[in-house]
Amino acid sequence: xxxxxxxxxxxxxxxxxxxxxxxxxxxxxxxxxxxxxxxxxxxxxxxxxxxxxxxxxxxxxxxxxxxxxxxxxxxxxxxxxxxxxxxxxxxxxxxxxxxxxxxxxxxxxxxxxxxxxxxxxxxxxxxxxxxxxxxxxxxxxxxxxxxxxxxxxxxxxxxxxxxxxxxxxxxxxxxxxxxxxxxxxxxxxxxxxxxxxxxxxxxxxxxxxxxxxxxxxxxxxxxxxxxxxxxxxxxxxxxxxxxxxxxxxxxxxxxxxxxxxxxxxxxxxxxxxxxxxxxxxxxxxxxxxxxxxxxxxxxxxxxxxxxxxxxxxxxxxxxxxxxxxxxxxxxxxxxxxxxxxx
Numbered sequence: 465x466x467x468x469x470x471x472x473x474x475x476x477x478x479x480x481x482x483x484x485x486x487x488x489x490x491x492x493x494x495x496x497x498x499x500x501x502x503x504x505x506x507x508x509x510x511x512x513x514x515x516x517x518x519x520x521x522x523x524x525x526x527x528x529x530x531x532x533x534x535x536x537x538x539x540x541x542x543x544x545x546x547x548x549x550x551x552x553x554x555x556x557x558x559x560x561x562x563x564x565x566x567x568x569x570x571x572x573x574x575x576x577x578x579x580x581x582x583x584x585x586x587x588x589x590x591x592x593x594x595x596x597x598x599x600x601x602x603x604x605x606x607x608x609x610x611x612x613x614x615x616x617x618x619x620x621x622x623x624x625x626x627x628x629x630x631x632x633x634x635x636x637x638x639x640x641x642x643x644x645x646x647x648x649x650x651x652x653x654x655x656x657x658x659x660x661x662x663x664x665x666x667x668x669x670x671x672x673x674x675x676x677x678x679x680x681x682x683x684x685x686x687x688x689x690x691x692x693x694x695x696x697x698x699x700x701x702x703x704x705x706x707x708x709x710x711x712x713x714x715x716x717x718x719x720x721x722x723x724x725x726x727x728x729x730x731x732x733x734x735x736x737x738x739x740x741x742x743x744x745x746x747x748x749x750x751x752x753x754x755x756x757x758x759x760x761x762x763x764x765x766x767x768x769x770x771x772x773x774x775x776x777x778x779x780x781x782x783x784x785x786x787x788x789x790x791x792x793x794x795x796x797x798x799x800x801x802x803x804x805x806x
Contacts, residue, residue, distance in 0.1 A: 494552035509621035512540030566758035627656035741801035744773035750793025
């Protein structure tokens with residue numbers, strides 16, 4: 465059996481958002497997909513995940529869906545896009561008039577066999593995980609590399625195993641000081657942190673927060689901090705939370721402009737919440753296939769040829785920049801102007 469699960473990420477942060485009084489967010493009202501998980505003859509334990517950006521149009525239909533990231537874009541990404549197309553929404557509205565609205569969703573595909581869950585770890589996974597972990601602790605990085613390769617390629621099948629393997633990869637890349645690979649591993653571990661034990665989950669959130677701050681993606685760091693506060697269930701006090709939040713906000717205000725350098729890797733798109741009123745994108749190397757400002761009530765295609773700055777209209781609510789390009793493509797995004805809700 466296969467089971468499909470969508471997690472609407474935008475709703476998680478609803479408590480932080482301050483909408484214009486006339487704005488009503490889009491709400492899912494119907495799932496036209498089969499209510500029963502479809503039968504599968506695939507006996508593999510392999511499961512997958514996909515992170516998607518899309519619009520809900522004025523008629524409540526999904527349009528212009530783009531995969532931000534996926535464990536397997538061809539297989540699981542395609543399944544996620546097909547399933548998403550079966551959703552129907554009550555469209556977002558401003559002054560009771562429907563408008564198209566940007567959404568993001570995390571989609572997982574997990575399995576059960578004759579009613580039995582597929583969420584445990586195999587003996588082979590446990591053995592190779594322990595081997596790789598011990599090699600990392602001892603600093604034998606060549607052996608750790610070999611064990612991790614076997615672990616990921618041959619034994620990390622279900623989402624629990626993938627989450628644990630990615631967590632271990634983040635430790636390996638951190639010790640090597642391979643920062644691009646470390647950032648990629650932390651990103652995936654964050655996607656899958658609901659499959660991690662609580663200690664690893666909280667550490668993953670801390671690592672993702674620090675990574676965003678290091679990359680000067682301060683608005684994204686604040687969102688992760690909010691998630692960390694909720695997941696910590698009291699171990700992060702209100703005083704500690706406020707102190708960390710103020711530190712991040714102070715870094716956001718240290719200069720009139722903020723430059724973020726990005727390199728596309730592993731076929732992953734890049735998305736970022738925009739906390740300033742003006743944005744421009746400059747291509748340094750490679751090819752950008754798609755660059756768009758996606759907002760809760762509007763959109764704008766960014767000009768990647770002239771690096772022309774774009775000032776976000778005041779009535780656009782909570783915007784993110786979304787960029788897809790070939791592997792190795794390098795570009796920078798500069799944020800400037802007045803601060804705005806994100």
